[in-house]
Amino acid sequence: MLYDVIVVGAGPMGLYIGERLASSGYDVLILEENGDIGNPSHCAGLFSTHVFDIVGNIGILHPAKKARIYAPNRDYIDIGNDKTRGYVVDRVLFDRELAKRAVNRGANLQLKERVKKVKYPEVMASSRYKGRIIVGADGLNSVVRKSIGVKAPKIIGAMQTIVRYEAEDIEKVHIFLGNSVAKGFFAWLIPLDENFAKVGLASYHAPWDSLKNLLKKLNLKPLSIVGGGIPIGWVDRSYANGIILVGDAASQVKATSGGGVYPGLKCAQCAVKIIERALEAGDHSSSFLSSYEKCWKSGIGRELRRALILHKIYRKIKDEEFNGIIRELKDEKLIRVINEEGDIDYPSRVVFKILKRKPSLLKYLSIPARPYRIQI
Ligand SMILES: Cc1cc2nc3c(=O)[nH]c(=O)nc-3n(C[C@H](O)[C@H](O)[C@H](O)COP(=O)(O)OP(=O)(O)OC[C@H]3O[C@@H](n4cnc5c(N)ncnc54)[C@H](O)[C@@H]3O)c2cc1C
Structure with a gap:
């Protein structure tokens, strides 16, 4: 059978695209290598409210309204108020709900079907499948991306555990800054409920050792451990003849936070629109x-580009500079700006507003004389 669309990978992006295209009446096949949707999940499961504007309220455990941000010297600031900024989700339930919807809309979901190679229009797994359009939504180590000769992005190693943790306030997440905690990135503690939390980090150096150190400092014991990676930077191309790449496969992730679900879904919306047009026109070139x-580059790509620039600046901040930044941010007026302007998915907006209000913070940032040039 010749499918209209074959989606490789049943993560959030593949499932969302599968559901939308099946709803429009196209023959959709989704191939997933695992025998189970959403498992194992490496994700911290903190999504902004914008995600739920796209997919509806699925998988939600509780709102996230506040954050405590720690400097390497353990000094901290508290941000947030009663406004819901995002939600902590059960990522397994989230993915499973998307899968249920895709199947209910008529998509054919095949589990335990690992794609080995794509040679358009054929997708090679345990059988050979043919599609008019093939979507590579197969994550970080995308086989589809490799098949079209697009180089993999840089990847930051990430580790996460579940711990027993009695949260004072389950709506408050904890962020730990500093190279001594997580080189070039940061660590997080996200309460799942009153008794358990996810603790994780991404780091350019020894993520597992870094996480062990953090757990020791926090006096927490890991109950389970998962590893993953966060793609950083652009891939050269997110399309080829009959093929498009979406989500982590196309490195559509915020370099500031590693959050990939909202930007991936914004790009998936572009994918659905263009695939429908291509199928209507019979032009898959x-x-x-x-x-x-x-x-996607003229939409969410603009914020992804800013996030990449901020990440490059952030990576150069030293621990004593993080201590200085947190000390200077302890200012009611600045906290008010953060609370009014802060948006998990558009961090550049609040960063630029704070720097405008408090230019003295610039001394902690090594901003190049010539701004970074990133091709977009
Ligand atoms: C530690 C960590 C914490 C994170 N926390 C957050 C967070 O709090 N918020 C947020 O927004 N983002 C977070 N992310 C990022 C987020 O998890 C990803 O951006 C998101 O899952 C990408 O979705 P995707 O559908 O593109 O890919 P994936 O979710 O990776 O799905 C890809 C799917 O393809 C399947 N697959 C892969 N290869 C093949 C193959 N050859 N054949 C068939 N199937 C295949 C996989 O099994 C998988 O099911 C985190 C990432 C990490 C590593």
Whole structure:
């Protein structure tokens, strides 16, 4: 059978695209290598409210309204108020709900089907499948990306555990800054309920050792451990003849936080629009599908680009400078700006507003004389 669309990977992006295209009446096949949707999950499961504007209220455990941000010297600031900034989700339930919807809309979901190679229009797994359009939503180590000769992005190692943790306030997440905690990135503690939390980090150096150190400092014992990676930077191309890449496979992730679900879904919306147009026009060529890349780069791509610049600046901050930044941010007026302007998915907005209000913070940041040039 010739499918209209074959989606490789049943993560959030593949499932969302599968559901939307099946709802429009297209023959959709989704191939997933695991025997179980959403498992194992490496995700911290903290999503902004924007995610739920796209997919509805699924998988929600509780709101996230506040954050305590720690400097390496354990000094901290508290931000947030009664406004819900995002939600902590059960990522397994989240993915399973998306899968249920895709199947209910008529998508054919095949589990335990590992794709080994794509040679358009064929997808090679345990059987050979043919599709008019193939979507590579197969995550960090995408086989589809490799099949079209696109180089993998840089990856930061990440580790996460579940711990027993009695939260004073389950709506408050904890963020730990500093190279001594997580080189070039940060660590998090996210309460799941009153008794358990996820503790994790991403780091350019020895993520597992870094996490062990943090757990020791916090006097917490890991109950389970998962590892993963966060793609950083652009891939050269997110399309080819008959093929598009979405989500982690295309490195559509915020370099500031590693959050990939909202940007991935914004790009998936572009994918759905362009795939529908291509199928209607009967034109699956690389030049037609290039409009997918134009769509996401002119939309959420702008924030991803700013996030990448901020990440490059952030990576250069030393521990004593983080201590200085937290000390200077202990200012009611600045905290008010953060609370009014802060948005998990658009961090650049609040960063620029704070720097405008408090230019003295610039001394902690090594901003190049010539701004970074990133091709987009
Ligand atoms: C430690 C950690 C914490 C994170 N926390 C957050 C967070 O709090 N908020 C947030 O927004 N983002 C977070 N992220 C990022 C987020 O998890 C990803 O951006 C998101 O899962 C990407 O979705 P995806 O559908 O593109 O890929 P994935 O979720 O990786 O799904 C890809 C799917 O493809 C399947 N697959 C892979 N290869 C093949 C193959 N060859 N054949 C068939 N199937 C295949 C996989 O089994 C998987 O099911 C975190 C990442 C890490 C590592």
